[in-house]
Amino acid sequence: MKKPTAGALLLAFVPFLAVCFSVSLWDRVYPLIFGFPFNLFWLICWIPLTSLCLWGAYHLMDSSNKRGSHE
Amino acid sequence: MTSRVVAMTIIFGIILLAAIIGLYSGRKRQMTLEQWTVAGRGFGLIFVWLLTAGEVYTTFAFLGASGWVYSRGGPTLYILAYMSLAYVLSFFILPDIWEAGRKFSLHTEPDFFQQRYGSKALAAFVAIVGVVFIIPYLQLQLTGLGIIVEVASFQAISRPLAMLIAFVVVAGFVFASGIRAVAWVSVLKDILMLFAALSIGIGIPFHYFGGIRPMFKILVATKAAHLTMPGSTAHMGHTWYISSVLLSALGGYVWPHNFGSAFTAKSGETLRRNAVIMPLYMITMPMLFFVGFTAVLVLPRLANGDLALLTLVRQTFPAWFLGIVGGAGAVTAMVPAAVLILTASTLFAKNFFRPLFQPSMTDDDVAKLARILVIVLTGIALTLAIFSSISLVELLLLAYAGIGQFFPGVIFGLYWPRVTTMGVFSGLISGVGLAMLLVFSKHDPVFGLNAGFIALCLNVMVTVAVSLLTTAQRSGLEERTEAIAVAD
Numbered sequence: 001m002k003k004p005t006a007g008a009l010l011l012a013f014v015p016f017l018a019v020c021f022s023v024s025l026w027d028r029v030y031p032l033i034f035g036f037p038f039n040l041f042w043l044i045c046w047i048p049l050t051s052l053c054l055w056g057a058y059h060l061m062d063s064s065n066k067r068g069s070h071e
Numbered sequence: 072m073t074s075r076v077v078a079m080t081i082i083f084g085i086i087l088l089a090a091i092i093g094l095y096s097g098r099k100r101q102m103t104l105e106q107w108t109v110a111g112r113g114f115g116l117i118f119v120w121l122l123t124a125g126e127v128y129t130t131f132a133f134l135g136a137s138g139w140v141y142s143r144g145g146p147t148l149y150i151l152a153y154m155s156l157a158y159v160l161s162f163f164i165l166p167d168i169w170e171a172g173r174k175f176s177l178h179t180e181p182d183f184f185q186q187r188y189g190s191k192a193l194a195a196f197v198a199i200v201g202v203v204f205i206i207p208y209l210q211l212q213l214t215g216l217g218i219i220v221e222v223a224s225f226q227a228i229s230r231p232l233a234m235l236i237a238f239v240v241v242a243g244f245v246f247a248s249g250i251r252a253v254a255w256v257s258v259l260k261d262i263l264m265l266f267a268a269l270s271i272g273i274g275i276p277f278h279y280f281g282g283i284r285p286m287f288k289i290l291v292a293t294k295a296a297h298l299t300m301p302g303s304t305a306h307m308g309h310t311w312y313i314s315s316v317l318l319s320a321l322g323g324y325v326w327p328h329n330f331g332s333a334f335t336a337k338s339g340e341t342l343r344r345n346a347v348i349m350p351l352y353m354i355t356m357p358m359l360f361f362v363g364f365t366a367v368l369v370l371p372r373l374a375n376g377d378l379a380l381l382t383l384v385r386q387t388f389p390a391w392f393l394g395i396v397g398g399a400g401a402v403t404a405m406v407p408a409a410v411l412i413l414t415a416s417t418l419f420a421k422n423f424f425r426p427l428f429q430p431s432m433t434d435d436d437v438a439k440l441a442r443i444l445v446i447v448l449t450g451i452a453l454t455l456a457i458f459s460s461i462s463l464v465e466l467l468l469l470a471y472a473g474i475g476q477f478f479p480g481v482i483f484g485l486y487w488p489r490v491t492t493m494g495v496f497s498g499l500i501s502g503v504g505l506a507m508l509l510v511f512s513k514h515d516p517v518f519g520l521n522a523g524f525i526a527l528c529l530n531v532m533v534t535v536a537v538s539l540l541t542t543a544q545r546s547g548l549e550e551r552t553e554a555i556a557v558a559d
Contacts, residue, residue, distance in 0.1 A: 004163055012162065012163065015156060015159055016156060019152040020152055020312075020313055020316045021313060023309045023312050023313060024309050027300050029291055029299060032288075034284065035285075035288065037299075040148065040360070043151040046152075047155060047353045047354055048354075050155040050159065051347060051350045053159075054159060054162050054350070055347050058162075058343060058344070
């Protein structure tokens with residue numbers, strides 16, 4: 001079974017910071033981006049970015065487990 | 072043909088197609104408990120994806136999200152945040168749950184509690200709390216479906232009749248094909264949903280304002296306050312947002328049906344890969360937001376926000392298209408309803424009825440009882456949906472506040488060796504108690520925080536305190552591993 005590495009956990013924490021705890025920083029209408037209110041634009045961006053973070057975490061765990069099994 | 076007939080023909084055509092797919096999917100398979108509940112633990116990435124996507128995208132997402140955008144505005148953004156975060160958690164937790172499931176042949180969430188804490192009473196309690204909170208969630212799907220058919224038929228078909236027809240179909244395919252039916256019908260649901268969301272999300276703002284950008288331009292100029300938190304609500308500010316996002320993200324995978332779907336995967340690796348791609352499925356969600364925002368400008372005085380999406384579709388598009396959107400909405404209610412019914416019946420038969428009343432039952436007997444319960448539970452939810460007047464939003468708040476309380480038992484059970492049965496039991500009782508007290512006394516949100524989140528905090532504190540005060544016990548998840556290791 002794969003054990004999460006510190007790097008993977010850290011990477012997974014990034015979306016929590018970006019879309020949850022930092023809400024007071026991005027919950028605003030301006031600047032409008034491509035016509036979208038800023039808060040909506042921010043959250044839409046974080047849909048693919050969350051996937052990307054998990055993809056990174058997946059590979060971090062993968063490579064550390066491979067190293068672990070070779071040793 | 073009148074537009075009413077065209078729309079209705081298409082909706083019922085889609086429901087019929089769902090029925091055929093559902094009934095066909097379990098053909099030529101002996102429906103043992105293992106097949107019926109977890110599909111023999113054989114689902115690869117595609118089916119796990121279909122199943123999890125089928126479960127998270129419920130009627131609430133379809134009608135509720137646009138309805139909230141219409142009536143509340145900014146606070147609705149929490150939906151976009153919590154769903155992705157729930158997948159982030161699932162990336163770490165589900166493979167470990169799957170591992171325990173394979174090792175000890177678990178089918179349900181209470182099975183997990185029983186294995187980890189070695190207590191039938193705790194497992195039975197989790198099962199009954201699970202069933203009690205699944206029923207309002209099921210009622211929500213039914214009510215949503217009733218609304219869809221009623222609006223799409225121009226009030227020709229009454230809500231109770233629509234709910235009755237659709238749920239006979241759902242109970243039928245769950246009875247016949249179990250979890251396999253859910254995954255297969257999800258194929259139809261996902262295709263329709265994607266088509267419907269994209270075309271209305273782009274088409275509706277375009278029809279009235281010439282595009283999404285001009286629509287927002289007018290909205291920003293006239294109703295800027297509606298777009299940020301607390302929007303058009305009194306108490307749903309940033310603290311509410313953070314507490315709701317956390318409760319829903321943490322609570323997402325302790326829903327017994329989501330928890331159970333982990334067992335259908337053929338490996339923990341499949342679940343991890345699924346978690347990486349799942350957030351992308353969310354991309355259709357903003358489309359439904361655009362519809363809600365357009366409704367703010369086009370339909371300024373709608374009594375019930377839940378009707379915003381369908382009312383706009385009905386007055387914008389031809390009847391055949393209304394039929395497709397209505398059909399997509401109907402299947403979107405049916406798929407989660409199917410898995411909820413299946414889970415609730417299994418919980419009741421396997422983790423409540425058998426240990427307490429009939430310990431001599433075999434797994435086959437449990438499967439038989441569960442399939443009979445499908446019909447009973449569908450009947451109860453149908454009766455509640457027809458006769459109770461509680462709103463969609465209240466139902467969802469109640470269900471999430473209650474179910475979220477399973478979180479400490481699952482997380483501590485997996486990662487904190489010192490947690491004890493008494494600790495989890497006391498935490499669960501105090502959490503569920505406080506959640507129900509706050510929701511029923513209309514104290515949600517309380518001090519600007521989500522009531523379920525406050526209950527969860529109490530739950531965690533009680534679980535930790537009582538665990539530390541009671542004597543340490545061994546984890547049921549480890550004992551057998553060691554025994555196997557010795558045997559090897």
